[in-house]
Amino acid sequence: MNQQTRLTDDEPDDTPPQVFMMPVNREQWLDDFKRTVDTPFEFGPDCPTVLQGQPPTRIWGTRTGSRNENMWSQLAPGDIMLFYTEGWFFAAGKIEDTIRSSEAGDYIWDSEESQFIYTLTDYTHIAIRRATVWDWFDYAENFTRRGLSRVSPDRVDDFRADVGDIWQHITEYAVDDGIEAILGDTVTEPNPAIETTDPDTSPTYFILRTGGGDYEDTPADEYHFKEGIPGSKQLREAAPAKFVYLEDKEFYATGEINTIEARDRDGTTHYFAAIENYNGIGPVDFEAVRESLDKEFPIQYGIIKITKQDYERIISNDPTDPEFEPADTYESVTAATDDITARCDRLEETPLDWFEARLTATIIDDWTTALRQFNPETTVDPEQAVKYAQLRDLYQNSENELVNLTATIKSGRLSDLSKVETLFLALVRTLQRRHNCELTADPDTLGPILHDDYETAPADSPIDVSHPLLEYLTDTPEAAVYRFTASPEYWLTSIATGTVSFEETNKPAWDRLSQGDVILFDCQETNLDIDAELGHGFIGAGIVGHMTKKPTDDPWWWDEYNADATFPFLASFEALYLTGDPEPLTGSNPITADTTAIDLTDSLQALTQNLLPYDKAERLCETNTGQGLAISETFSPFLDDNDQPSHDRPRLLIEAMAKQAPLTAVPPIDITQSFDGELDHEDILDGLHFEGDRGSELVDQVESALCAGKHVIFTGPPGTGKTEVARRIANQLVATAPQLYTDTQLTTATADWSTFDTVGGYMPDGSDADSDQLEFSPGVVLNRFKSRRPPTQRNEPLIIDELNRADIDKAFGQLFTLLSGQSVQLPYLKDGAEVELQNAADLEGLPDEHQYVVPASWRLFATMNTYDKTSLYEMSYAFMRRFAFIRVDVPPIPETDNQLNQLMQRYSDVWDNLETTRAQRLAVGHVWRATNTAVDQRSIGPAIVEDLLRYLTQRADDMERQLTQAVISFIFPQLEGVPKRREILTAIAEVEEINRDTIEQAGRDMLQVDALTDDA
DSSP: OOEEEOSTTOOOOOOOOOEEEEEOOTTTTHHHHIIIIITTBOOOTTSOGGGTTOOSBEEEEEOSSHHHHHHHHTOOTTOEEEEEETTEEEEEEEEEEEEEEHHHHHHHHSOTTOOEEEEEEEEEEEEEEHHHHHHHTTOOTTOOOOSSEEOOHHHHHHHHHHHSSHHHHHHTTBOSSOHHHHHTTOSOOOOOOOOOOOTTSOOEEEEEEOOOTTOOOBTTTEEEEETTSTTHHHHHTTOSEEEEEEETTEEEEEEEEEEEEEEEETTEEEEEEEEEEEEEEEEEEHHHHHTTSSSOOOTTSSEEEEOHHHHHHHHHOOOOOOOOOOOOEESSHHHHHHHHHHHHHTSSSOHHHHHHHTSOHHHHHHHHHHHHTOOTTSOBOHHHHHHHHHHHHHHHHTHHHHHHHHHHHTOOEETTSOHHHHHHHHHHHHHHHHTTOOOOOOHHHHHHHHTTOSOBOOOOOSOOSOOHHHHHHHHOTTOOEEEEEEOHHHHHHHHHHTEEEEOGGGHHHHHHOOTTOEEEEEEOOOOSOOSSOOOOEEEEEEEEEEEEEOOTTSOOSHHHHHSSOOOOEEEEEEEEEESSOSTTTSSSOSOOTTOOTGGGHHHHHHHHTTOEEHHHHHHHHHHHHSOOOOOOSSEEEOBOTTSOBOOHHHHHHHHHHHHHSOOEEEOSSOSSOOOOOOOOHHHHHTTOOOSTTHHHHHHHHHHHHHHTTOEEEEEESTTSSHHHHHHHHHHHHHHHOTTTOOOOEEEEOOTTOOHHHHTEEEEEOTTOTTOOOEEEEEOTTGGGTBOSSSOOBOOOOEEEETGGGSOHHHHHTTHHHHHTTOOEEEEEEETTEEEEEEEGGGOOSSOOTTEEEEOTTOOEEEEEETTSSSOTTOSOHHHHTTEEEEEOOOOOOOSSHHHHHHHHHHHHHHSTTOOOOHHHHHHHHHHHHHHHHSSTTOOOOHHHHHHHHHHHTTOOSOHHHHHHHHHHHHTHHHHTTOTTHHHHHHHHHTSTTSOHHHHHHHHHHHHOOOOOOSOO
16 A cells, blocks of 8 residues: 655645645535535544544545646645536635545545545635636636646735635635535525725726627626626726727727626626716727737737727727729739739738748748648658648638738639638748748648648657657656746756756645656746847756755845745756757856846847747647647646656657757756855764764864865774765765755775776777677766766766775876866777866866866765775875865773763764663773773774664673674774784773673684783
8 A cells, every 4th residue: 555644744834825626526526525525524443544543524535647646745734625516616625634545545435546635624615606716817718627736826826916815715705505505506606895996096908899799788888798708807906997999800989997886697797887988989990000019919808908008009090001902813823922912012011021920931941841742642741740730820820810901902812712811822922932932832732731631641750860868768768757847047047057946835846856857948938128039949958866955045046036036946957958059058157146137148049049949849749649738837747648657748859859959968067166165064963973073173174175176085993984974075065066066976995996997998888799899988986077878967076985995006097187187188089089087177168978077066085994904195195185184083082981971972862763871881981992092093983882882782681792792793893904903802801891702712713813912
């Protein structure tokens, strides 16, 4: 059974509640809803463990599926849940707790799939029509939701700004009636008072359509509209409002609205706006002023909010069009094109300009080629079909303008094409002429395309380009792929820091990510005030590395500096690929507190110059998979029709990006920036104990060495925590500076090490078992700078344990030069070029395959054990001067038992789950003191003492036997090869709690010590 209780122990936070919606299928689930939500569910003695002890509770859930899991994982205590079926929202409550358990779903609803479970408080019946809720959140009338879903935070925030406390507003619709009465339409939706705005405020401007058959308009006196239609909420909240009437595509009057009356009819709220200062104008033809207006209005809506400037443009316009003689039919495509072009040229503003404004010369050229290749008798290649779909979409999206233009210039028809289709054909051919393209548009090609009258060949394997990301998805089928949508200024920081970020409210999305997942970068158009046209589309992708956090008071992104946003949750990348020009984009974060929008213009253009346009990506996916990209969330998974993770569309998009422009690998970290941060003493020293201030002093020494550009060697006896401190520092660098570091690596030196192990050398080609070719294989150090598959830049601090076991000169060779901060060439070839170890400061452009770039912040940590059988410092001065040597010593061992017990107690207090008696602490303390005082400069550290103490506490009935065995197990291995080990064993044997005979026998067997001396 897979079960997890999530929120029970969570501390509540101050995050404003979010709003979720849950459908309840009337035929399948309504009875269960009444049984477990409408009536608190009682848990019997046979209920699953996760539910035992639970009082009667209102409980509901949703079925298995990644989308449901995603929505469920975002639920937090206090969030609002609205339940609906058909046209009514009939119940509401607040989230109390969430539980994941297929066993619980089987117990409650006889459905193991219903495993994403939540409990409710503050439950109430409500009677709210679907149109009312859609109006609250500005959804279009035909908008649909599927399954458990979340209202986007922006819509919730806007609604909260309108009504204040959302839950209080919802409870104004509470009713005493039962569910059946609500759903049986016997309950009238409550009608809370509509608050009007201050009549002295500045007016808002609207276009109001009249002439609809469902409305009782008396335009000079009263304007009638219903709740839920687009724009109705804006008009109700806008009084005073000024408007211009539109009917049959003509503006004919203006007026003002100050009061609106609500009336309930057949369960729907109708509104009647009183008209003041009615004044007839024009009429003004809509198409005549269309091009001078600021935006493309959805003229199918009845209520359209506009700017004051647009209002004034409409009422001041007095268009005059030339008179045209009607045309009949054309005998040829050339005649049609010439006549229509001549008619268009007579207009004050040629329609060819608005038609061309929706295109580019490149697209015209693409379409020209595609039309040349079109044959209605054969199947169409999927890639060509995408271009034909674009052409058809342009026609459909321009149809209203084309209809009006046809009526204005009174053009004729050609062949089997309609007049509007003939006009479209002529405009396409005119654009082909303008851009010196072959005139391939004619009735035989354009007609079938506009009517979708052709067959498309099934898509073959979408992979016909080679790219490391495609190979990665093939080799990693378990990787989830996501689309992350953000503005281009956001992506500038993400690329510079090698991370994407999440707000507190989107932490569940961050929690879903795992190392190895892939994110595709969807770049929206910017809202920044810059003089540049930036497109909307896909600009690259990355493979997720580590999940980490940054302080909320440390801004990185534009919105953190300029919009009071905070993005504390980070996902770093271990590989990063871009379609744009990488050179202006890599390096340090271009956004600071002093950055202006104009400062970013060049970088934004470099970022977006080769993007895969969003509409092209949409059509590509639809053509090949039947699925588009229309997901409203900022962070969305790619799923198949069964809500399971899918690679089909991501592979198409990656292939298209790689075809459109080089999908270039760029460093996922800033390789030029040195480390200049601070180390968190508390985090590094947690669970470790150093006497006095020695722990803090130790971390300060390391921090100073790192900031000074030095590598670090920790020296000291075994068990002093050298390796642990080095590991924690390296891990903290990765966690707190993801813009600099990608990961860490720990290895142990051996006497057999050579430059083959550290630098690398030739090995047989691993990609072909039958090949006798050799290829360069990097060693443990070079692998810290570049991953093998996919080959991308790394920066992994390396920890080498027991460094002095190796022959340094033999093992490090050319690395001496590298550690001094200089570039060096190696005597090996890769892709026909000499392998280079390149210092980041010397690199020009991006690294090539044969270059291993050492980031400015990279550091090598090493440990040297002064108790080792190999002599300390048997290394050249040339090697030693590259490092800061930091001593990690053991504390003085007190001579009195009271002081010794206190020392042991201080250590025991930081060792988790270790409860000891005074006798146990003293027994181990006596052994520690004997070991460390028998021979000068030979001692063991507290880590070995912890091992002794934990072993001793396993059995309390025979201290002598347990402690003696612990000494043999943990101290004897440290004495191998030590010249004066007899003296140390003798001192240990003299400890009262030690069995001397056992120590002596073990010394003979394990350490070749014949007999202990009589006097320690």
